[in-house]
Amino acid sequence: MTERTQRAGTTSPDGPATTGNRNVGATGGRALRPRNWSPVRAVTRRLSSDGAQSGEPTADRRRSAVVDCALYLDGQRQAGDWDYADALAAARSAEAGFVWLGLHEPELAEMTEIATTYGLHELAVEDAVKAQQRPKLERFGEVSFLVLRTARYCEHTELTENSEVVETGQVMLFIGPQFVVSVRHGDACRLAPVREELEARRELLLNGPWAVAYAITDRVVDLYLEVADQLEDDMDVLETEVFDRQTSGRIQRIYQMKRELVEFKRAVMPLQRPLVTLTSQMNRDVPKEVRRYFRDVQDHLSRTVEQVNSYDDLLNSILQARLAQVTVDQNNDMRKIAAWAAIAAVWTAIAGIYGMNFDFMPELRMTYGYPVVLALMLSISLALYRWFRRNDWL
16 A cells, blocks of 8 residues: 555655545544654665665665555445554544554564554564464454465466475464454465455454454355365266276376375364364353354355365375275286296297207208107297187286
8 A cells, every 4th residue: 555645734755745534433523543654664765765766775675565554444445545553543543443454574673663562572573574373363462463374276288296285375464452453375365355245244243353254264164165075076087087997097196286285284284273262152252143153154064164174085095096006007018028938938948948959859850850840839928828818918
């Protein structure tokens, strides 16, 4: 988002002067300041311009991780582009207000500044920046830290040993009394549609930040269901290839599918425990009405877990079946080799005997001894060939 100057008669660094606008919410006519000029930003801009003249990289040149910052009062979004510090101050001055700050892959410096404003714990901030966490739910004072792993299905025309089937990412949620900060890594689950749908449900937004946490979790689990349903098609293709004797059924494809399923499983399975905590009657942080919604999410997650477990078992069966086929094929090859070796052994044995150069040997001086021996070797070889064919060795 771009920064706007709201003061009348003041020229914005990003454009011409604008007239002053003030947003009046449900605070009895108090002016709720949207994003505005501040001394800290003035110093930052001056330092940025000095750095630009000296050719040094500045913080202003780096992209901002803030995707959207919205102030909600009485279940409705307030107009204007809000700075996250001003929005938090306005929410705390209102009776029923909260802030939803959306971030995408923030850097540590920017995340630290936001953490200072919102009072986020340093350990959770470090986890949010690194994005290498399992799904979990932790409590830091009045702030809950919920980690979700996102997943989406990658379309592909053919499953190969290098195909990417499942793409994963992460969404971290800092849920406080009057704010929720969402940190998204990757593009497996975009939150703009979630915000749009949630803003159309004022009665749900009245439940505060936990309503946002529910909406995001519901979207993540719905994507799990979509991925699980589409994985079923790939499993059918693999199963058909394994038992179809006209195709090669390369085992590398099965191993690749196994790796993708394990990645998806790591996103789905650990989320069960946080959802059990969120739906527990002992959890007083989550409003009672929102806990009911979380139970619906838990049901969808249970269905996904069952599908993933069944796919895992099916894939193991497919893999074992393919390995058994490979073993059978190898045995068949060995039988063919042994059959041809037996046929060749007849020629080798007879030729070896008559090649010992003894003076007194049967049929050695016979006029037709040579063609008779050749006919004998050929007859024995044909007999062995027919016997091996009759017993499916050749």
